[in-house]
Amino acid sequence: MTTTTPALGPTKVSIGERVAYASSDLGFNLVYVAIATYLTFFYTEVAGIPATTVGTIFLAARLLDGVWDLLVGVLMEKLHSRFGKARPWLLYLAIPYGLSAALLFTAPNLGETGKVIYAFVTYTLSAVIIYTAMNVPYGVLNALITKDQVQRGVLNTYRMIAAYAGALIVTGLTMPIVNATGGDAHSWTLAFGLYGILAAALFFITFKFCTERVGTARHDAIADAETAAQSIEIGAGVRSLLRNKYWLMLVLFGVLLFTAYSLMGVYPYYAKYALGDEGLSSMMFTFRMVIEFGGVFLALPFIKRIGKRNISLAGCLALVVGQCVIALAPTSLTVVLVGLGIAGVGVGAMFAVLFAMIGDTIEYEEWRSGIRAEGLVYAGATFGQKVGGAVGGMAVGWFLGLAGYLEGNIDEQPASALHMIDFVFIWLPLIIAVPMALVMLLYRLDREYPQILEALRQRQS
Numbered sequence: 001m002t003t004t005t006p007a008l009g010p011t012k013v014s015i016g017e018r019v020a021y022a023s024s025d026l027g028f029n030l031v032y033v034a035i036a037t038y039l040t041f042f043y044t045e046v047a048g049i050p051a052t053t054v055g056t057i058f059l060a061a062r063l064l065d066g067v068w069d070l071l072v073g074v075l076m077e078k079l080h081s082r083f084g085k086a087r088p089w090l091l092y093l094a095i096p097y098g099l100s101a102a103l104l105f106t107a108p109n110l111g112e113t114g115k116v117i118y119a120f121v122t123y124t125l126s127a128v129i130i131y132t133a134m135n136v137p138y139g140v141l142n143a144l145i146t147k148d149q150v151q152r153g154v155l156n157t158y159r160m161i162a163a164y165a166g167a168l169i170v171t172g173l174t175m176p177i178v179n180a181t182g183g184d185a186h187s188w189t190l191a192f193g194l195y196g197i198l199a200a201a202l203f204f205i206t207f208k209f210c211t212e213r214v215g216t217a218r219h220d221a222i223a224d225a226e227t228a229a230q231s232i233e234i235g236a237g238v239r240s241l242l243r244n245k246y247w248l249m250l251v252l253f254g255v256l257l258f259t260a261y262s263l264m265g266v267y268p269y270y271a272k273y274a275l276g277d278e279g280l281s282s283m284m285f286t287f288r289m290v291i292e293f294g295g296v297f298l299a300l301p302f303i304k305r306i307g308k309r310n311i312s313l314a315g316c317l318a319l320v321v322g323q324c325v326i327a328l329a330p331t332s333l334t335v336v337l338v339g340l341g342i343a344g345v346g347v348g349a350m351f352a353v354l355f356a357m358i359g360d361t362i363e364y365e366e367w368r369s370g371i372r373a374e375g376l377v378y379a380g381a382t383f384g385q386k387v388g389g390a391v392g393g394m395a396v397g398w399f400l401g402l403a404g405y406l407e408g409n410i411d412e413q414p415a416s417a418l419h420m421i422d423f424v425f426i427w428l429p430l431i432i433a434v435p436m437a438l439v440m441l442l443y444r445l446d447r448e449y450p451q452i453l454e455a456l457r458q459r460q461s
Contacts, residue, residue, distance in 0.1 A: 013151050020209035021145065021155055022162035024090060024138050027199035028131070029166030031101045034192065035127055036389060037171060037285055039104070040265040040396050044407040046185050047107040047115055051405050055397030057116070061124045062390035065383065068128060070238070072136045073379025077237075084212035085374075086137035086144055093134050094203035098196030100126035105192040107185040127389075132382065134203070139378035143359045144212040147453075153303040156356035157296060164293035164348070170195070171285030237376050240369045246445045247361040247377060250354070251384035253312070253439045257350055258385050260319070260432045262392025263424060264288070269400065270425045273418055275333055284340060291341045295348020307446035308353035316437035318346025323430035330426060343429065355381075360449055367452045399424055 013021075043049045043057075081088040104126045110118055142155050174191055181187040241247060264285065271281035299311050322343025329335035358381045366372040403420035406413060 012148075013146055013155060017145070017210055018155055018158040019162075020205050021141065022158040023202040024134075024162075024206040025159045026162040026166040027094075027097075027202035028135060028138070029163045030170055030195040030199045031097070031104070031126060031192070032131070032389070033167040033170045033289075034101075034105070034174070034195070035123075036262040036392065037264050037267065038174060039123075040393055041268040042105060042107075042188060043119060044397075044405075045268075046188060047119065048407060049116060049119060050401060050407055051397045052401030053116055053397075054119075055394040055401065057120050057123055058390045058393040058397065061120065061128050062387055064124060065128045065132060065386055065390075068132050069136065069379045069383035069386070070376075072133050073373075073376040076137060076140065076379075077373060077376065083207070084144070086141040087207050087210065087212060089134055089137035090203045091207045093130055094200040094207075097126075097130045097134060097203070098198075098200035100130050101196035101199065102189055102193035105188040107188075127386070132386070136379045136382050138206070139355060139358070139382055140374040141206075141210060141212070142355065143362050143374050143378075144214045145210060147214050147363070150304060152359045153308065153353065153356040154300075156354075156359075157300045157303075157352050159355065160296040160348070160352045161293065163351070164289055164296060167289040168286060168293070171282060171289050175279070175282045237371055237373045240371050241365060241373070241376055244361060244365045244368065246364055246443060247358070247381070249439050249443050250358050250361065251381055253436055253443075254354060254358075254381060254384040255388040255391070256432050256436045256439070257347075257354065258388025259392040259395070260388075260429045260436075261347065262389045263396060263429055265393055265396040266400075266421060266424045269396075269405075269421050273413055273421055274331055274425070275336070280333065284336070287337055288340045288344045291344035292348030292351070295345040296352040298345065299349040299352035303353065303356075308357050309440055309443045309446045311353050312350050312357075312440045312443075313437060315346035315348075315350035316433045316440065318349070319343045319433040319436075320430050322346065323426055323433075326426050330422060357443075357445070360445055363449070363452055363456060364445055367456055395428065396424060 040051075040054055043054045044051050049057075076085060076089075083091065100122070103122045106118075106122070107115065108118060109115075142152055142159075145155065146152060177191040177194075178187040181190055267284050268278060268281040271284060272278035295315075302311055322339045322341070322345075324339075325342060326336055326339030358377065362372060362374055362377050365377065399420050400417060403416045404414045405417040405420070
């Protein structure tokens with residue numbers, strides 16, 4: 001069991017390395033945001049898959065993801081490479097990730113059963129297997145670049161800025177590209193083939209220009225036999241992590257946050273049936289992303305002043321207020337955009353600090369139990385993120401399907417389906433924000449972290 005505190009990284013990370021680190025999140029979000037925003041719509045309206053079946057695909061794939069997340073975390077702790085602990089995963093899987101983006105948004109003519117199987121296989125490949133095998137190491141990379149809490153927060157902010165840049169590309173350009181190239185299934189494949197090429201290039205940038213510093217001196221100084229003797233006992237690591245109260249809080253918070261975020265998959269339906277123009281969904285997505293992007297910047301100067309926990313609480317409040325504004329005039333595009341903007345500021349601020357908070361639980365766990373296992377910490381946290389994404393996508397598909405939604409790009413829907421679209425768009429995010437705030441009220445690690453870090457330094461000396 002590893003109990004040695006790794007050497008501290010530099011107190012400041014260069015701007016160039018921050019940008020290089022952030023590049024991968026731009027690449028991830030070219031596909032992740034597409035899944036959250038357009039994939040349900042693509043499956044029902046382009047591929048012709050029933051909404052309830054779409055929800056089931058999301059759920060079934062994520063059940064597999066639970067085991068895979070843990071396995072990736074285990075492999076990170078067991079495998080060693082001359083390139084480091086996290087960076088090799090980005091190098092070797094960059095091109096497969098890019099290819100999977102094009103496959104995900106392809107609708108081959110395979111019959112009713114065949115297209116469902118194809119959707120499940122490609123969704124599992126892209127959003128579960130490859131995404132997890134890259135995103136868990138990418139999250140760990142933050143903790144391997146530096147151990148300074150503020151610098152981790154800054155790195156996370158750069159990451160979120162790049163993530164929203166990717167989101168803006170997807171939400172702003174996808175429908176124009178699709179419409180300009182014919183508007184059929186092949187147009188969707190072309191758009192995401194282009195995104196896949198860009199994503200692969202961005203992962204290579206992170207691999208090339210980021211350096212893993214934390215812990216490398218210790219690993220270089222011991223022999224292979226001693227390394228094997230000190231390797232983390234995975235079962236004990238998992239059991240210990242499940243007693244880490246702050247990590248558990250953040251996993252739950254992440255599930256809720258990403259569930260609310262993935263409810264944006266209802267935007268195309270709301271634009272079409274409540275606002276009267278399907279094309280408005282692109283404006284809604286883009287406006288929301290721009291505002292969330294601003295929320296990330298707004299959070300940056302407050303990380304040190306008020307702490308990440310209080311930023312998250314303020315974000316929950318903004319989400320509630322924004323959804324209430326929409327409810328005042330739900331068929332007015334202006335009011336809808338104002339509400340989306342208020343909610344977007346809060347969501348952006350929460351994204352700006354979430355992954356840095358997860359990084360802080362690594363030191364808390366090391367202080368509490370003597371175990372330092374970055375891979376397991378981020379594997380569990382990433383699983384929470386993806387469970388939330390799946391639950392949000394599943395909710396859109398199942399709720400609409402159970403309410404009688406008719407797939408196939410038709411103009412008329414039953415009243416029950418229209419009411420459900422309103423509920424998912426307006427009220428469900430507000431409902432989810434309440435337990436999010438309750439979780440953050442119990443979170444105290446911001447206040448305790450400096451003393452924990454000092455105690456770890458004293459152990460090392």
